[in-house]
Amino acid sequence: MLPWSAEFAGRLEERVVSSEVLRGNPLNDPHERPVWVYLPPGYDDDPDRRYPAVYVIQGFTGHITMWRNRMPFRQPFPETADAVFARGEAPPAIVVYVDAWTSYGGSQFLDSPGTGRYHTYLCDEVVPWVDAQYRTLPTPAHRAITGKSSGGYGAMITPMLRPDLFGALATHAGDALFEYCYLGDFPAAVRHLRAYDGDIGRWWDDFNSRVSFTKPEDANLLEFIGYTAAYSARDDGTPELPFDTVTGVLKPEVWQRWLDLDPVRMVPRYAEALRSQRAVWIDGGTRDEWYLDVGAQAFRQALLDNGVDETVIHFELFDAAHGGIDYRYPLSLAWLCERIAPA
Template identity: 80%
Template sequence: MLPWSVEFAGRLEEHVVSSELLRDNPLNDPHERPVLVYVPPGYDDEPGRRYPSVYVIMGYTGHVGMWGNRMPYRQPFPETADAVFASGEAPPAIVVYVDAWTAYGGSQYLDSPGMGRYHSYLCDEIVPWVDARYRTLDAPEHRAISGKSSGGYGAMITPMLRPDLFGALATHAGDALFEYCYLAEFPKCVRHLRKYDGDIWRWWEDFTSRASFTKEADMDLLNILGMALCYSARDDGTPELPFDPVTGVIRTDVWERWLTFDPVRMAPRHADALRSLRAVWIDGGTRDEWFLDVGAQAFRDALLDVGVSEDVIHFELFDAGHGGIDYRYPLALSWICRAIAP
C-alpha cells in the first residue's frame, strides 16, 4: 500500500462556506468554514442524473483537514470511500465532509449558548448550500449522516431533530448512555483539578500557554469543559460542570441537563422521527475505553423499543478499542448508500 495519496476515481472538491449562523459566535471562532464535497465516478458524464448524499462529521478535536492524515498501511477515509464507489460495491453518492471545530475542540453538532449554532449551521446552511450547488436528491430518504465518537453522537441526534432532512444514519462508537461514557471521567477530573485549586479555567490558561496534550490532565479536562459548554452552558455562555470540581459531588440539576441530550434517553421523545428512518448502522469496539459499545447496544435497544424495525438496523460489535476503527467507515458507507439509493 502506497504511503502517499492515490488518484481518485471520483473527485474531492474543496470549498469555503461563509456562515451567517456562526458569525459572531460566543467563542469568536471563524465563521468561514472549509467543506469538502466528493462527487462519484461518472458524475460529469450524466448531467441529468441526481445522487443521494452522505454527510460525514468528525469526532471531538477533529476538523476536516484531518481527513488527509495518513497512517502506516492504511488509507484515509476519503480514499477508501472513493474505492467503494469505484469498485461498484455501492451505488454512487455525493459525500460531504463538514467542519464543526471550535476553540474547545468541537461542538457535538448542537446549538449551544456556550459554543454557537452548529446544529443549525449543519442543517440550515450546509445542507441547502450543497443542494444548491450539486445534483443531489433533495429528500430525507436519500440523505444520510455518518460519524464516529462525537461525530457518531451527532449522527444519532441529527435525524431525531431533523427528520425532514435526514433519513439514515451511521454511528461508530457514538457518545451514548452518558452514565457510562462520561460519569467515570468526573473523579479523574477532580484529581486533575487539585493541581489548579479546583479551577478549570486555571487549567485552560495553562493549557493554552504551552504545547497541547503534554500533561496527563489535558484530554480529560478539555473533554469535560467542551461537553459542559455543549450540554450545560448558561444563557450567557458560561459552562456549568456537572460535579463540584473540589469535592466531586454530582450537581444533580446540571447532570440532569446532560442526560436530556443522551441519545438513549432522547429516543422515546423522537419516536416518530426514528421510525421514519430507512437505515441505521450502529457499531462499536468491545474494548472501547468509554464503554461506547455498551452505549451502542443501549441505543439499538432504545430504537427497537420505540418501534424501529429490526430490518433497517445493522448492529455490530467488534474486537477493538475506541481508536483505529476507521476501517469500519467504508463498510457503513457502502451499506448506507445501498439503503438511500433511488
C-alpha cells in the same frame, strides 16, 4: 499499499461556506468553514442525473484536514470511500465532509451558548448549500449522516431533531449511555482541578499559554470543558460542570441537562422521527475504553422498544478498542448508499 495519496476515481472539491449563524460565535472561531464535497465517478457524464448524499462528521477535536492523516499501512477515509464507488460496491453518491471544530475541540453538533449554533449551521446552512451547488436528491429518503465517537453522537441525534432532512444514519462508537461513557472520568477531573483551585477556566488559560498536551491533565480537562460547553453552558456561555470541582459531588440539575441529551434517553421523545428512518447502522468495539459498545447496545434496544423496525437496523460489535476503527467507515458508507439510492 502506497505511503502517499492515491489518485481518485471521482473527485474531491474543497469549498468554503460562509456561515451567518456562526458569525460572532462565543469562542470567536471562524465563521467561514471548509466543506469538502466528493463527487463520484461519472458525475460529469450525465448532467441530468441526481445523487443521494452522505454527510460525514468527525469526533471530538476533529477538523476537516485530519481526513488527510495517513496511518501506516492504511488509507484515509476519503480514499477508501472513493474505492467503494470505483469498485462498484455501492450505488454512486455525493459525500460531504463537514467541519464543526471549535476552540474547545468540538461542538457535539448542537446549538449551545457555550460554542455556537453548529446544529443550525449543519442543517440550515450546509445542507441547503450543498443542494444548491450540486445535483443532489434533496429529500430525507436520499440523505444520510455518519460519524464516529462524538461524530457518531451527532449522527444519532441529528436525524432525531431533523427527520425532515436526514433519513438514514450510521454511528460508529457514538457517545451514548452517558453514565458509562462520561461519569467514570469525573473523579479524575476533580483530581486534576486541584492544581487550579477547582477552576477549569484557570486550566484553560494555562492550556492556551503553552504547548498543548504537555501536562497529564490536558486530555481529560479538554474533554470536560468541551462537553460541558455543549451540554450545560450557562446563558452567558460559561461552561457549568455537572459536579462540584472540590468535592466531586454531582450537581443533579446540571447532570440532568447532560442526560437529557443522551441519545438513549432521547429515543422515546423522538420515536416518531426514528421510525421514519430508512436505515440505521450501529456498531462499536468490544474493548472500547468508554464502553461505547454498551451504549451501542442500549441505543439499539431503545430503538426496538420504541417501534423502529428491526429490518432497517444493522447492529454489530467487533473486536477493537475506540481508536483505529476507520476501516469500518467504508462498510457503513456502502450499506447506507444501498439504502438511500433511488429505486
